[in-house]
């Protein structure tokens with residue numbers, strides 16, 4: 001056996017490092033949760049909100065359909081007649097009592113589907129925990145959006161930028177439940193602070209990504225793609241710069257103080 005063959009045989013163990021070395025070239029996939037969080041899907045089922053119309057009136061009419069459909073039996077609603085002098089909702093009645101027990105909720109969104117007035121929807125925030133039963137039962141005062149149409153932030157909730165955006169995404173995505181012809185057509189009312197929301201991106205060409213802020217999955221996950229899986233603009237120096245910018249933005253977000261406005 002010649003020197004060349006001997007060397008080849010002696011160093012053959014290096015072949016075992018091939019997979020490891022290949023992985024070292026790839027972008028990191030570990031996220032330092034909870035400091036660093038992945039962007040959440042637009043239809044994430046998180047903590048509920050009770051919405052208001054653009055004029056500030058509450059959308060809930062106290063019909064109890066959400067409570068009736070809830071498979072976990074965790075919603076408690078009581079309706080009352082609207083005071084004539086100072087109505088709370090545009091209908092005859094409004095939600096006088098509204099509670100959700102988060103020790104039971106499975107975030108199925110059936111309440112969102114059942115609501116005839118788009119009053120109950122879900123934010124993207126799911127990072128909340130409690131140390132007692134009372135905190136786990138959210139009352140109407142905690143669920144109704146504030147004067148700007150934003151969810152109220154409770155001390156034990158970890159809100160991050162974007163968690164309170166598009167709280168009606170799931171409702172808008174599933175509302176055209178008939179013919180596909182109606183997909184992308186607005187059939188919902190405006191919301192306080194946001195006006196009439198654009199249709200959520202779906203299967204048709206009528207999606208409005210700019211208005212809804214939707215990013216395609218390829219963009220969100222481009223950091224983790226192999227070079228041959230990347231689009232032209234995600235490859236090479238341009239792509240590397242884009243990824244670098246993304247990382248810098250992420251670091252800035254991590255270093256900025258958390259939002260504590262309650």
Ligand code: SF4
Nearest residue numbers: 070105106108109111
């Ligand atoms: S998300 Fe599902 S389990 Fe939770 S309150 Fe709504 S219907 Fe009930």
Ligand code: SF4
Nearest residue numbers: 060061063064066115
């Ligand atoms: S949230 Fe909707 S379904 Fe539930 S009581 Fe109010 S209006 Fe009815």
